[in-house]
Amino acid sequence: MSEFVADLIPASVRGRELGRTLSSPGAVAVAAVIYEHLTIAETLGTENSAHDVITVTFVGNRCQ
Numbered sequence: 001m002s003e004f005v006a007d008l009i010p011a012s013v014r015g016r017e018l019g020r021t022l023s024s025p026g027a028v029a030v031a032a033v034i035y036e037h038l039t040i041a042e043t044l045g046t047e048n049s050a051h052d053v054i055t056v057t058f059v060g061n062r063c064q
Contacts, residue, residue, distance in 0.1 A: 020032065028044065030042070
């Protein structure tokens, strides 16, 4: 999946990587990579979940 996201959102759009986070408030974990212009977060379910979810959140008006 990371290759797909890299093709969809090239490094020139993301900007410099600022950091990474991992949060696990229960059975589901959220891993995020924070860039200058956006954040890519992946929700990781349990072994029984049908699929994971990737969310891209742009900072400001970068997606226009």
